[in-house]
Amino acid sequence: MNLSFPSQETISEITAKMLLEIEAVRFRIDEPFRFTSGWASPVYIDCRKLISYPRIRQTIMGFAAATILRNIGFESIDAVAGGETAGIPFAAWLADRLMLPMQYVRKKPKGFGRTAQIEGDLKKDTKILLVEDLTTDGRSKILFCNALRTAGAIVSHTFVIFYYNIFSQTNRLLADNNLDMLYLATWWDVLSVSKKLKYFDNKSIEEVEIFLNNPIEWSAAHGGASEYPELT
Amino acid sequence: MFEELVETLETHNFGVRAYELFAQQCYQSAQVQTDHAVFFLTLSVFAERFVNQYEESPLTITVADAQKEKILGMIQKMEKALHKDSTARIELLNTVSRDIMNG
Numbered sequence: 001m002n003l004s005f006p007s008q009e010t011i012s013e014i015t016a017k018m019l020l021e022i023e024a025v026r027f028r029i030d031e032p033f034r035f036t037s038g039w040a041s042p043v044y045i046d047c048r049k050l051i052s053y054p055r056i057r058q059t060i061m062g063f064a065a066a067t068i069l070r071n072i073g074f075e076s077i078d079a080v081a082g083g084e085t086a087g088i089p090f091a092a093w094l095a096d097r098l099m100l101p102m103q104y105v106r107k108k109p110k111g112f113g114r115t116a117q118i119e120g121d122l123k124k125d126t127k128i129l130l131v132e133d134l135t136t137d138g139r140s141k142i143l144f145c146n147a148l149r150t151a152g153a154i155v156s157h158t159f160v161i162f163y164y165n166i167f168s169q170t171n172r173l174l175a176d177n178n179l180d181m182l183y184l185a186t187w188w189d190v191l192s193v194s195k196k197l198k199y200f201d202n203k204s205i206e207e208v209e210i211f212l213n214n215p216i217e218w219s220a221a222h223g224g225a226s227e228y229p230e231l232t
Numbered sequence: 233m234f235e236e237l238v239e240t241l242e243t244h245n246f247g248v249r250a251y252e253l254f255a256q257q258c259y260q261s262a263q264v265q266t267d268h269a270v271f272f273l274t275l276s277v278f279a280e281r282f283v284n285q286y287e288e289s290p291l292t293i294t295v296a297d298a299q300k301e302k303i304l305g306m307i308q309k310m311e312k313a314l315h316k317d318s319t320a321r322i323e324l325l326n327t328v329s330r331d332i333m334n335g
Binding site: 026028031032033034035036037038039040044046048085086139222223224225 | 249288293296
């Protein structure tokens with residue numbers, strides 16, 4: 001395992017640069033997006049694009065391994081589980097890098113029993129790191145985490161490449177479920193690099209900044225959700 | 233008959249998650265209100281197709297609004313058909329099914 005441990009600041013900035021370089025980031029103020037939970041938003045990110053760029057994905061996985069080892073420890077995880085679908089390739093590369101077994105978690109159970117939502121061998125009390133591509137409001141992390149815990153795993157940490165970091169309730173939701181989240185970059189990093197490198201026009205940047213500072217108000221004003229939905 | 237289903241869509245702001253819950257609710261309703269199972273099943277197929285298409289892709293407000301109009305229109309027609317004879321109901325279900333298949 002050949003690893004370096006750059007500062008978190010450097011990791012975040014380079015990750016944001018890479019996401020912008022491959023056009024995984026979209027700012028659209030005229031015709032906003034609607035997120036799964038109903039939020040209206042002028043921003044969208046597609047982390048799945050990363051899998052098609054070998055130099056970038058290798059760098060990202062190096063950052064991921066360094067972040068995980070620095071924050072969780074070298075011998076504190078027994079396995080890595082990817083959340084269907086986008087989390088699976090990243091979990092596979094990460095498991096390979098950390099020399100750990102891998103599983104993946106289905107969105108819905110297939111069949112019956114304790115492990116109906118899990119693929120791969122999973123022993124009881126295995127300490128698992130849940131991996132996904134991104135976290136918007138944290139809902140899917142809880143659902144995947146519950147599936148792993150039902151299957152007998154111990155899940156204390158989740159890792160994502162990108163965290164929205166704009167919905168204040170997300171941290172509370174994760175904390176209430178005893179889940180600690182690690183990530184490489186947020187919208188604030190993307191905004192900062194976008195400004196510095198002038199990836200988007202000023203009008204778009206200004207509007208995105210308004211959204212990031214008050215996503216609920218922005219969403220409500222653009223026909224989207226106006227309050228945090230219940231976890232159902 | 234469909235009020236609770238519409239409420240689910242509204243509560244979750246017609247996002248993909250709303251349609252996911254809506255489809256689950258349709259299946260449950262089909263098991264309880266067996267005389268109208270085909271209406272619920274048809275609606276669930278329509279909702280699931282939308283979920284499959286957009287749960288991991290960018291959904292714009294325009295597309296989301298178009299889907300909202302479609303499903304609310306469909307529900308309204310079904311509500312009316314409940315008071316008509318079986319020929320009219322089958323005709324509506326065939327029309328709706330064709331619309332679903334044609335995307």
